[in-house]
Amino acid sequence: MSVLLSAEKLSKSYGGVRAIEDVTLQISPGEVGAVVGDNGAGKSTLTKILAGAVRPDAGSLRFEERTVTFHNPKDAQRFGIEMLQQDLAIVEDFNAAQNLFFGRELSRFGFMHRKKMSHVTQEVLGQLGVMLSDKSIPVRFLSGGQRQAVAIGRVLAWGNKLIILDEPTASLGVQESRQVLEMIKRMRSDGRAIIVVSHNMEHVMETADRVIVMRRGRKVGDLAIADLQITDIVHLIVAG
Amino acid sequence: MPNKLGPSLPSRLYASGGAALLGVLGASCCFWIFSSVFLSPANLLNLARQVAVVALVSVGMTFVIISGGIDLSVGSVVGLSGTLAAAAIAHTQMHPFVGAMIGLAVGTCVGIINGVFVAFLRVPAIVTTLALLSIARGVALQSTNGQPIAGLTSSFSFLGRSDVLGVPVAFILTALVYLFGILILHFTAVGRHVIGIGGNEEAARLVGLKVRIYRLCIYGAAGLISGFAGLILMSRLGSGQPTAGGGLELSAIAAVVLGGTRITGGQGTLIGTFFGALLITILGNGLDLLNVGSFFQLIFIGVVLLVAVVISRATEG
Numbered sequence: 001m002s003v004l005l006s007a008e009k010l011s012k013s014y015g016g017v018r019a020i021e022d023v024t025l026q027i028s029p030g031e032v033g034a035v036v037g038d039n040g041a042g043k044s045t046l047t048k049i050l051a052g053a054v055r056p057d058a059g060s061l062r063f064e065e066r067t068v069t070f071h072n073p074k075d076a077q078r079f080g081i082e083m084l085q086q087d088l089a090i091v092e093d094f095n096a097a098q099n100l101f102f103g104r105e106l107s108r109f110g111f112m113h114r115k116k117m118s119h120v121t122q123e124v125l126g127q128l129g130v131m132l133s134d135k136s137i138p139v140r141f142l143s144g145g146q147r148q149a150v151a152i153g154r155v156l157a158w159g160n161k162l163i164i165l166d167e168p169t170a171s172l173g174v175q176e177s178r179q180v181l182e183m184i185k186r187m188r189s190d191g192r193a194i195i196v197v198s199h200n201m202e203h204v205m206e207t208a209d210r211v212i213v214m215r216r217g218r219k220v221g222d223l224a225i226a227d228l229q230i231t232d233i234v235h236l237i238v239a240g
Numbered sequence: 241m242p243n244k245l246g247p248s249l250p251s252r253l254y255a256s257g258g259a260a261l262l263g264v265l266g267a268s269c270c271f272w273i274f275s276s277v278f279l280s281p282a283n284l285l286n287l288a289r290q291v292a293v294v295a296l297v298s299v300g301m302t303f304v305i306i307s308g309g310i311d312l313s314v315g316s317v318v319g320l321s322g323t324l325a326a327a328a329i330a331h332t333q334m335h336p337f338v339g340a341m342i343g344l345a346v347g348t349c350v351g352i353i354n355g356v357f358v359a360f361l362r363v364p365a366i367v368t369t370l371a372l373l374s375i376a377r378g379v380a381l382q383s384t385n386g387q388p389i390a391g392l393t394s395s396f397s398f399l400g401r402s403d404v405l406g407v408p409v410a411f412i413l414t415a416l417v418y419l420f421g422i423l424i425l426h427f428t429a430v431g432r433h434v435i436g437i438g439g440n441e442e443a444a445r446l447v448g449l450k451v452r453i454y455r456l457c458i459y460g461a462a463g464l465i466s467g468f469a470g471l472i473l474m475s476r477l478g479s480g481q482p483t484a485g486g487g488l489e490l491s492a493i494a495a496v497v498l499g500g501t502r503i504t505g506g507q508g509t510l511i512g513t514f515f516g517a518l519l520i521t522i523l524g525n526g527l528d529l530l531n532v533g534s535f536f537q538l539i540f541i542g543v544v545l546l547v548a549v550v551i552s553r554a555t556e557g
């Protein structure tokens with residue numbers, strides 16, 4: 001498998017505090033990498049650097065074997081990298097299509113092409129296995145799982161190479177979490193690379209191919225899930 | 241309705257401007273019963289002329305409120321732009337068109353000042369625009385010594401007093417501004433962004449929208465439209481009145497909220513605002529016809545605003 005994105009010795013400090021130090025990792029197409037670690041281990045900083053939301057103090061990124069620099073999320077998006085923020089960045093009063101295309105509306109002769117945006121949205125949500133009975137209602141009236149589907153649909157629609165999900169099941173119930181895990185599997189089968197930050201070891205074990213363990217800003221483990229038990233991961237998280 | 245997702249019927253009715261339309265019809269019926277002249281052609285023409293100023297100001301106010309802001313300075317801007325345009329025309333013999341351009345420029349400048357303070361210096365909108373309410377009114381009064389400016393050339397009465405095919409020019413221009421505003425707000429990506437910024441500013445920033453630039457432009461546009469309303473009012477009054485437009489911010493906010501725009505932003509329609517402005521104007525006109533004094537009308541408009549916001553809150557979610 002060829003490498004899609006590789007990070008070399010990334011470091012980032014805030015003030016005097018080291019958020020991450022010398023982190024090196026790789027992700028390939030069709031692979032789900034889970035980033036785990038305790039609070040403050042540097043998971044968010046690491047993923048935000050990969051998505052262009054944070055600039056590293058040191059280290060480099062290579063995307064499809066070219067050295068790249070992301071000054072902002074837009075730069076990363078140009079390469080097909082999309083990140084789902086932990087706090088759902090959706091507009092509650094917008095419907096699914098309006099959210100999916102927010103900031104990227106399709107226009108024709110200067111006016112919005114609503115029909116097309118609605119069609120694409122249905123397709124994308126269909127890929128995630130979600131059907132909305134009424135596609136015109138504001139997302140505030142949808143269930144937690146459906147709302148998450150809209151948010152994931154956003155990154156799925158635009159991130160055709162790498163999708164980064166920060167705690168995608170954190171605020172969801174059991175049934176809804178299950179839906180999201182299915183969505184992740186579907187996205188992987190399309191050949192996208194996926195990086196998931198998660199606290200839920202069962203979800204990690206179920207969906208990920210590889211687990212990257214962070215502890216106090218350093219990568220302390222990078223192992224294939226197939227060889228692991230949950231207790232092994234937990235041990236790495238707390239003891240390194 | 242356990243299985244039916246989505247907003248409730250009253251909520252939909254309110255948000256689409258239907259409640260304001262019902263209000264217009266209801267108020268019209270009442271005044272029709274109690275006043276023989278309410279539906280006379282002369283009074284309808286009068287209404288069409290009266291609605292123009294508050295309806296215009298409410299267009300800018302809709303954009304501001306829907307994006308999560310507020311603009312209390314619009315009434316003062318109406319007074320200031322009308323006064324300065326009148327002064328330019330009457331005192332320096334400027335061509336009325338140039339004078340009108342000055343009026344529009346003055347309104348836009350005040351709007352941009354609002355925008356700079358709100359978007360870039362992070363002063364709360366309510367404070368910024370309250371300050372500009374005072375400043376703009378002060379400039380209008382100071383520059384005229386509080387005296388009206390008379391001696392306008394007759395060519396300037398076109399905006400506020402003349403008719404085309406029996407329809408007041410002011411009303412036609414207002415309708416055109418609404419048409420343009422509706423196209424922008426509801427049919428272009430820019431309009432969608434304005435609503436989205438009011439709905440979730442953080443999300444707008446995350447998707448890469450230049451939120452501060454949007455806000456600057458929104459307040460600037462509100463100033464421009466208020467300047468235009470100022471010209472129309474000045475033309476209708478036939479003189480530059482430094483006190484003109486006082487209290488108009490209240491009518492405009494009431495019109496916008498009555499029309500279904502959420503006071504905290506993120507939801508609303510311009511057509512609803514039009515019905516809201518029409519309702520406010522009809523209430524004022526009808527109370528005039530019934531010889532209800534203007535002092536009482538002040539009380540009345542305040543009550544209407546409160547009721548509108550309560551309805552807005554009650555239908556949320």
